[in-house]
Amino acid sequence: MENSESQPSGVESITPNQGDNNQRGRFPRRGGNDNDSGNGGGSYNRFFKPSPVNAGEEHEVNIESMSKRGDAGVGRIQGLVIFVPNTKVGDKVKVKVTRVGRGYATAELVEGKTEE
Numbered sequence: 001m002e003n004s005e006s007q008p009s010g011v012e013s014i015t016p017n018q019g020d021n022n023q024r025g026r027f028p029r030r031g032g033n034d035n036d037s038g039n040g041g042g043s044y045n046r047f048f049k050p051s052p053v054n055a056g057e058e059h060e061v062n063i064e065s066m067s068k069r070g071d072a073g074v075g076r077i078q079g080l081v082i083f084v085p086n087t088k089v090g091d092k093v094k095v096k097v098t099r100v101g102r103g104y105a106t107a108e109l110v111e112g113k114t115e116e
Contacts, residue, residue, distance in 0.1 A: 052078035053097050053105055061107070063091040072106075082107050 053059065061075035061082055066089060073087030075095075081104040084095050095107035 051100050051105070052080055053082075053100060055097050055100055058094060058096050058110060059107075060092065060094050063087045063089055063093065065089060077105075080105060084109060087112065 063073035072083040072085045094111040
């Protein structure tokens with residue numbers, strides 16, 4: 001009988017410590033570099049742009065359109081959509097940001113200037 005260490009010819013044994021240390025599991029990591037950056041899901045670049053506003057800040061906004069529901073005016077600050085209730089298209093208003101979400105913010109009316 002053969003030794004338990006021997007295998008049929010042509011089959012090589014791989015111990016857990018052999019091979020590429022950067023490859024964990026069956027499939028290699030997608031994208032990124034070869035170092036272990038430890039950021040969770042690989043080191044690919046996901047588009048992330050910090051918000052130009054923070055909750056509590058006051059800004060002047062031109063209301064460009066209305067929301068789909070029609071309950072708030074829509075303005076922009078450096079491309080970020082700002083929803084402002086109790087406004088209408090054409091208003092130039094001073095607002096206080098109440099909530100900042102992903103890709104949008106909500107604000108309350110501080111001072112309004114209606115353009116007619």
